[in-house]
Amino acid sequence: MVDRVARYANKLQGWGKRKRVKFKEEIDECARERGALRDKRGDAESK
Template sequence: MVIEGWGVNENIEMVDRVAHCANKLQGWGKRKRVKFKEDI
C-alpha cells in the first residue's frame, strides 16, 4: 500500500509523495470501515 502510494518510480517532490500516500491510505481506511460494518 505505502509503496504504491509513495510512487517510488515517479520523479515527484517529497510533499507530493506524502500527499499521494495520504490519499491512498485515506481511501484504504474508508474501504476498511465499510467492510467492517458489513461484517457486523
C-alpha cells in the same frame, strides 16, 4: 532544494490519500460484516 521538498510533499500527499481510501474501505468492510452478523443474529432469535 525547493524542487526536492515539492516532490516529497507530492509523494506524501499521494500516500495520505491512498491511506485514507484504504482506511475507508476497511471501515466499510467492518460495517458490512457487522450488518451481516446482526441480520444472522436476528434470524436466529426469531426462530
